[in-house]
Amino acid sequence: MTSVITVEKEKLDNPPLDIHVLGDRVLRQPAKRIAKVDDSVRQLAKEMLQTMYxxxxxxxxxxxxxxxxxxxxxDCEPDNPANPPLILINPKITRVSQELCVVEEGCLSIPGVYLDVTRPKTIEVSFKDEQGKPRKIQATDLLARVIQHEMDHLNGVMFVDRVDNDLALTEKLQEKGFSRGAVKPIK
Structure with missing residues (x-):
């Protein structure tokens, strides 16, 4: 599965997009399905990759x-130029494993905050690629976690909403200047 979108995996002084941070209302609004995969969607994906790198x-x-x-x-291997990024349009998790794992997560929208989150170890996800072709992949470990983390954003959910250790959550957020009130716990 090779991406038709190619960008240099490098840090730009002026990335094309601004990443919003915890507390900003835009992060809590659910995303809408993309009706048609066209050049504007591919351009957005390219700018998102440049911003992410x-x-x-x-x-x-x-x-x-x-x-x-x-x-x-x-892109779980940002330092490997041979590894193409994955672009998921209208992703939908179709299966999750019973096996859960706890791993530390961070988020570009909550810089400097890293906390343990429990998620299914393996998932199956269906989506459209950047050409609009339907795809289905099985993901495990880091890739499964990143997909679930990013899909949460599509539903207005942040990883801190899933943190069980309340004390660590409060401490880390305060330490980095974020409001505990911006968290919407999922139980």
């Missing part, structure tokens, strides 16, 4: 750049 991220969802479309870009 510029911020040393491995995943970025359109709502993080204040665009309410179901578009996610992912």
């Amino acid at each position: 510029s911020s040393h991220g491995i995943g970025l969802a359109a709502p993080q750049v204040a665009i309410h479309k179901q578009l996610i870009v992912i």
